[in-house]
Amino acid sequence: MKTITSRDNPLYKELKQLAASSQARRKAGRTLLDGVHLCQGYLTLRGAPVHCIVADSALANPEVLDVVRRCEDLHAHVTALPDPLYNAVSQVDNGIGLMFLVDAPVRAIAGPLTQSAVLLDNLQDPGNVGSILRSAAAAGITQVYCSAGTAFCWSPKVLRAAMGAHFVLEIYENVDLAALVSSATVMVLATSGYATRRLYDVDLRQPVAWLLGHEGQGVADDLLALATHQVVIPHLGQIESLNVAACAAVCFFEQLRQNQA
Structure with a gap:
């Protein structure tokens, strides 16, 4: 020493x-x-x-x-x-x-999406990003793809919020999400408060790429158009929408629930 x-x-x-x-x-x-x-x-x-x-x-x-x-x-x-x-x-x-x-590992994308993954479009709050990484790891999702506008996953605040999830995940940064979604061989689900299809009405017993967007603006319109489906999480009360990290956790564990049912 x-x-x-x-x-x-x-x-x-x-x-x-x-x-x-x-x-x-x-x-x-x-x-x-x-x-x-x-x-x-x-x-x-x-x-x-x-x-x-x-x-x-x-x-x-x-x-x-x-x-x-x-x-x-x-x-x-x-x-x-x-x-x-x-x-x-x-x-x-x-x-x-x-x-x-x-x-901080720098990974090159090897091919199209073939398994469950998380796609983060311009998420800027480190706490949200870290929480999503932690939920993904807990739900058994190992691949995370981040757009250039997303908070740096290896920043101290993201690391603290993720509580060690980084060490079991494959994290890709500065990704062209449009190209990734266009070439995906799995279903791509984008969360949107304006969607009419409920999360719970979708068969999630298959690989899913979860597309999650900016805290205020949501998923960009061009990416929404490329998604297989847009889904909404129904909720009660006067609150307009869920926090994106909470939304992600609901989605991941609904997929896990369906696969274990």
Whole structure:
């Protein structure tokens, strides 16, 4: 284990940039996982990080120490920071003092849609994106395709909201969704508050590509026109529509329910 005490250290400067800037994360192809839960999940499902960063005070925590030792066993770089330096990087209030520097995978689309997937059209709220990733993973959907306008999936806020779902998903970013939908060999269902066909009236006992749109504007008109069906989730009361993350969860688990019935 090494120790950094200077703010001018190159690694520390890199950590500060990655913590503060989505553009820096995209350019570097790297991101930060902050917290024991995310780091444990990454170790279990993906292996060693590029770098393990730990606050001096956190070394007294048994869970943190176990993660540090696992990293050292995997010959990963481990660096300790004085608490003030660590806290200046961490974006988690009252965090436990552990983070990983990891590569953000860049995936090339291998072919047309042939299995259940999630298509995110211009979703801009990181919390919504992370929640959708978590619901998809829980429902057994492993492929996620994001348009260029969608929040960067490997940003710290999305990572925290997804709670480790990233590590069991195949995530594709900057995708031309129109081309993807046009070549799909599975049913593409777009959610729309103006649709007349109810979600519960569609046979979901087959692969489905779920097309979900912008928080305020919904799925773009050109993509709606390409979808196999537009579906609505019926609801009662005065609320105009569901939050997109809640809508996604209802859709995914209705598909799961039908397949397990």
